[in-house]
Amino acid sequence: MTDTSQKKELEDLQEILRELRALLRRLQDLEEPPARNDVVGAPAAARPLLDVLRARLDALHLADVAFVLEALPLEERLIVWDLVKAERDGEILLEVSDAVRETLIESMDDEELVAATEQLDTDEIADLAPDLPEGVLEDVFQSLPEEERLQLRAAMSYAEDSVGALMAFDMVSVREDITLEAVTRYLRRLDELPDHTDLVFVVDRGRHLKGALPISKMIVTDLDVMVSAAMSTEVVRLHPDDPAQEAAQTFERYDLVSAAVVDDAGRLIGRVTVNAVVDYIRDSTEAEQLAQAGLREEEDIFSSVWDSVKNRWAWLAVNLVTAFIASRVIGAFEGSIEKLVALAALMPIVAGIGGNSGNQTITMIVRSIALGQLQNARMLFFKEISVALLNGLIWGGILGLVAYWLYENPELGLVMTGAMMLNLVLAAMMGVFIPLAMDKLGRDPALGSSVMITAVTDSGGFFIFLGLATLFLL
Amino acid sequence: MTDTSQKKELEDLQEILRELRALLRRLQDLEEPPARNDVVGAPAAARPLLDVLRARLDALHLADVAFVLEALPLEERLIVWDLVKAERDGEILLEVSDAVRETLIESMDDEELVAATEQLDTDEIADLAPDLPEGVLEDVFQSLPEEERLQLRAAMSYAEDSVGALMAFDMVSVREDITLEAVTRYLRRLDELPDHTDLVFVVDRGRHLKGALPISKMIVTDLDVMVSAAMSTEVVRLHPDDPAQEAAQTFERYDLVSAAVVDDAGRLIGRVTVNAVVDYIRDSTEAEQLAQAGLREEEDIFSSVWDSVKNRWAWLAVNLVTAFIASRVIGAFEGSIEKLVALAALMPIVAGIGGNSGNQTITMIVRSIALGQLQNARMLFFKEISVALLNGLIWGGILGLVAYWLYENPELGLVMTGAMMLNLVLAAMMGVFIPLAMDKLGRDPALGSSVMITAVTDSGGFFIFLGLATLFLL
Numbered sequence: 001m002t003d004t005s006q007k008k009e010l011e012d013l014q015e016i017l018r019e020l021r022a023l024l025r026r027l028q029d030l031e032e033p034p035a036r037n038d039v040v041g042a043p044a045a046a047r048p049l050l051d052v053l054r055a056r057l058d059a060l061h062l063a064d065v066a067f068v069l070e071a072l073p074l075e076e077r078l079i080v081w082d083l084v085k086a087e088r089d090g091e092i093l094l095e096v097s098d099a100v101r102e103t104l105i106e107s108m109d110d111e112e113l114v115a116a117t118e119q120l121d122t123d124e125i126a127d128l129a130p131d132l133p134e135g136v137l138e139d140v141f142q143s144l145p146e147e148e149r150l151q152l153r154a155a156m157s158y159a160e161d162s163v164g165a166l167m168a169f170d171m172v173s174v175r176e177d178i179t180l181e182a183v184t185r186y187l188r189r190l191d192e193l194p195d196h197t198d199l200v201f202v203v204d205r206g207r208h209l210k211g212a213l214p215i216s217k218m219i220v221t222d223l224d225v226m227v228s229a230a231m232s233t234e235v236v237r238l239h240p241d242d243p244a245q246e247a248a249q250t251f252e253r254y255d256l257v258s259a260a261v262v263d264d265a266g267r268l269i270g271r272v273t274v275n276a277v278v279d280y281i282r283d284s285t286e287a288e289q290l291a292q293a294g295l296r297e298e299e300d301i302f303s304s305v306w307d308s309v310k311n312r313w314a315w316l317a318v319n320l321v322t323a324f325i326a327s328r329v330i331g332a333f334e335g336s337i338e339k340l341v342a343l344a345a346l347m348p349i350v351a352g353i354g355g356n357s358g359n360q361t362i363t364m365i366v367r368s369i370a371l372g373q374l375q376n377a378r379m380l381f382f383k384e385i386s387v388a389l390l391n392g393l394i395w396g397g398i399l400g401l402v403a404y405w406l407y408e409n410p411e412l413g414l415v416m417t418g419a420m421m422l423n424l425v426l427a428a429m430m431g432v433f434i435p436l437a438m439d440k441l442g443r444d445p446a447l448g449s450s451v452m453i454t455a456v457t458d459s460g461g462f463f464i465f466l467g468l469a470t471l472f473l474l
Numbered sequence: 475m476t477d478t479s480q481k482k483e484l485e486d487l488q489e490i491l492r493e494l495r496a497l498l499r500r501l502q503d504l505e506e507p508p509a510r511n512d513v514v515g516a517p518a519a520a521r522p523l524l525d526v527l528r529a530r531l532d533a534l535h536l537a538d539v540a541f542v543l544e545a546l547p548l549e550e551r552l553i554v555w556d557l558v559k560a561e562r563d564g565e566i567l568l569e570v571s572d573a574v575r576e577t578l579i580e581s582m583d584d585e586e587l588v589a590a591t592e593q594l595d596t597d598e599i600a601d602l603a604p605d606l607p608e609g610v611l612e613d614v615f616q617s618l619p620e621e622e623r624l625q626l627r628a629a630m631s632y633a634e635d636s637v638g639a640l641m642a643f644d645m646v647s648v649r650e651d652i653t654l655e656a657v658t659r660y661l662r663r664l665d666e667l668p669d670h671t672d673l674v675f676v677v678d679r680g681r682h683l684k685g686a687l688p689i690s691k692m693i694v695t696d697l698d699v700m701v702s703a704a705m706s707t708e709v710v711r712l713h714p715d716d717p718a719q720e721a722a723q724t725f726e727r728y729d730l731v732s733a734a735v736v737d738d739a740g741r742l743i744g745r746v747t748v749n750a751v752v753d754y755i756r757d758s759t760e761a762e763q764l765a766q767a768g769l770r771e772e773e774d775i776f777s778s779v780w781d782s783v784k785n786r787w788a789w790l791a792v793n794l795v796t797a798f799i800a801s802r803v804i805g806a807f808e809g810s811i812e813k814l815v816a817l818a819a820l821m822p823i824v825a826g827i828g829g830n831s832g833n834q835t836i837t838m839i840v841r842s843i844a845l846g847q848l849q850n851a852r853m854l855f856f857k858e859i860s861v862a863l864l865n866g867l868i869w870g871g872i873l874g875l876v877a878y879w880l881y882e883n884p885e886l887g888l889v890m891t892g893a894m895m896l897n898l899v900l901a902a903m904m905g906v907f908i909p910l911a912m913d914k915l916g917r918d919p920a921l922g923s924s925v926m927i928t929a930v931t932d933s934g935g936f937f938i939f940l941g942l943a944t945l946f947l948l
Binding site: 061063064067070071073097184187188190191192193195196197198215216217218219220221251252253254255257274275277278279281282285286289290292293294295299300301305306308309312313315316317319320323324326327328330331334337338341342343344345346347348349351352353356357359360362363364365367368371372373374376379380383386387390391394395398399402406458462 | 535537538541544545547571658661662664665666667669670671672689690691692693694725726727728729731748749751752753755756759760763764766767768769773774775779780782783786787789790791793794797798800801802804805808811812815816817818819820821822823825826827830831833834836837838839841842845846847848850853854857860861864865868869872873876880932936
């Protein structure tokens with residue numbers, strides 16, 4: 001956190017990055033560059049440079065070190081990683097992206113990994129766990145006190161996109177039958193409150209959540225007031241098995257900074273803070289954007305060619321299959337195309353516009369499903385079909401005229417207009433149906449819908465256009 | 475905010491929505507349903523129903539009323555809107571989506587709008603301003619005290635996606651030469667702290683920002699300590715003209731709840747809170763997703779058919795033009811297709827896979843531009859071209875064999891493989907070039923890149939495949 005303006009801050013980081021890269025290049029120009037993971041054994045000439053680098057890195061905020069690591073190619077990244085103070089390793093591993101975390105963990109031996117992990121809170125260890133080698137996790141587990149072992153086991157048991165996965169265990173709770181002064185004295189003994197403590201939770205002897213006391217209210221209220229009088233009893237209670245997505249909507253809707261997580265019996269077991277929610281929103285948006293192009297988060301721009309090919313092949317294969325089917329539809333009409341070759345030139349327009357229009361419909365529907373607005377599917381069907389008919393009339397009409405003008409064939413123009421209208425109607429129906437069906441089946445309608453609609457409007461568009469032409473023109 | 479679990483909460487809302495809809499249907503079944511905006515003049519039989527509805531709505535949190543309004547079709551939405559207590563109108567208008575806000579404002583007369591707007595803080599009025607009729611804004615402006623007029627004018631002057639647009643003016647600031655006890659006494663006089671006050675800002679006589687005092691630190695520190703000793707001087711300072719996107723990254727990176735906004739002279743002029751940042755992240759993601767399908771936020775599933783057609787036409791027109799160009803490329807090779815009609819069936823595969831592969835590249839590049847990771851464009855070019863060549867060899871090889879098998883023509887198979895490789899390389903080059911060029915030109919590379927790459931790989935794919943076929947097969 002630097003004492004400068006926001007823009008200057010970003011520029012500073014990029015300046016540091018450039019400096020680091022220059023230093024690293026000079027290191028590599030030395031006759032014997034330090035081997036990976038062996039900065040200690042670097043030649044004498046490299047020492048001063050490494051010291052400069054180390055001092056630079058020590059002065060950076062954790063999150064900024066993570067940024068630098070993400071922005072460096074593998075070799076330079078590992079040199080920087082070796083220079084980072086070991087006691088910051090754990091937190092930085094949490095900060096970096098999946099792709100970068102993998103490369104960092106691969107460069108560390110088990111001992112280093114255990115040491116890095118032991119610095120973390122149990123909920124953070126759980127976040128890191130899937131990326132750690134089996135043995136390391138076991139060692140860390142053995143080293144924890146009993147209570148934290150239980151927490152770690154609980155934290156690891158929650159599904160990836162659940163509230164439990166966002167939950168932290170560090171929080172402050174008090175009883176309701178004491179005064180605010182007693183609360184204040186108790187808090188003072190803590191030296192420091194956990195980050196994002198805007199609420200002190202109020203529990204009974206059995207840890208059942210009774211309410212919450214906003215810190216800001218404590219400050220403006222007389223100290224001899226009882227907690228029970230000052231607390232608010234209308235508090236949001238999250239459950240560890242609730243979808244994280246719902247928790248995010250709750251934070252957004254009610255502008256929360258932190259919220260209690262309770263078990264089925266209403267006992268306080270942890271809390272979720274807004275920074276975890278922001279990270280979740282950002283991560284899930286990013287994962288969704290990548291998934292729409294058939295990519296996973298494990299690839300970044302520094303991944304090897306081979307890793308990239310592996311990451312991308314599945315989606316290309318799916319698209320190849322759908323393209324092949326569309327190609328076979330055309331193949332069935334090869335006789336018609338031979339007789340009227342203009343069909344070959346016009347058919348991709350019908351298919352393409354159908355795909356675009358269908359994607360527009362899907363985007364609208366997916367969004368309203370996400371916002372919980374979808375009540376009346378039949379109304380939607382009719383509306384989208386009306387929009388498609390109107391669009392088909394307008395754009396199909398224009399294209400019909402163009403086809404007529406290009407090929408001086410009025411019937412061809414009419415077939416073009418008719419095919420456009422039919423394919424847009426098909427796109428509208430499938431654009432409503434596909435996401436609704438996926439939602440019903442419990443799958444995320446944002447993923448895969450676009451590939452499916454394009455498959456339908458491609459094959460459908462070719463079939464409709466070539467079929468109409470065969471019927472009416474030949 | 476209900477005292478229930480998260481899942482139950484959502485179910486409750488949907489239950490209320492169902493109940494509202496049932497009540498509204500019963501209202502409409504009455505012989506004389508209340509006219510829009512005329513609930514007062516409703517027939518006697520409707521009164522008890524309306525009272526039930528009103529009581530239900532009064533018990534809901536603002537954000538939940540907004541949710542209900544968004545989930546209702548126009549007619550029912552306006553009946554509910556009439557029943558909402560007038561003093562909540564302003565806040566609810568801020569909460570609802572753009573499409574719904576438009577319909578609500580249209581249903582209100584100027585007097586109601588002025589009354590609703592006057593309840594808001596100046597930064598909130600500025601958010602609403604673009605949607606208000608000219609006269610209403612003028613009236614509200616005249617009714618404000620001098621200081622707030624200046625604030626409103628300032629707030630309205632900031633660009634849409636700037637820090638200034640996210641900024642609020644409600645905050646607490648103190649001097650550094652007083653004790654924490656004096657601060658506490660001052661805060662008590664406020665009765666209530668502004669929402670999301672995790673920091674009290676420390677300023678000098680000229681309102682220059684000197685530091686910030688975390689509320690949580692105030693609680694655990696002795697009250698006779700001076701502010702200057704307890705405050706942190708390493709504080710994030712945002713500038714009103716910084717892009718909102720950068721502020722969002724800062725909040726995410728440093729896990730902030732609030733941050734100071736200072737002018738060029740370092741004077742404190744406002745603050746940004748995490749809830750505004752969360753809303754911004756959500757809105758900008760949503761706007762981006764819609765824009766990728768050529769949609770604007772003004773459309774929701776209840777928009778009229780005509781409004782939907784208008785919203786969607788521009789993107790369809792752009793795609794029609796690119797599809798037409800691709801069609802003309804095919805048209806130039808009609809002679810070749812006549813001689814070898816298999817070309818017509820195979821050409822969409824080459825074009826389609828090129829588009830998919832190009833979109834994968836673009837997604838990776840856009841993401842790394844957004845994360846500030848892009849340092850070495852040349853390295854990327856070579857990497858993406860290598861990936862494309864490898865993918866072209868694999869998938870082009872498979873397709874070549876398929877084409878050979880389908881048409882018993884080995885030369886056709888070779889042309890297919892060659893065309894796939896070339897089009898994938900074209901897709902890789904343009905997939906790196908297009909977003910980089912857009913970024914250089916200061917445009918958002920996430921928008922429009924996909925349309926462009928598809929245009930290039932379609933026309934390019936047809937040209938490469940048909941051209942190679944004409945050269946080697948005919």
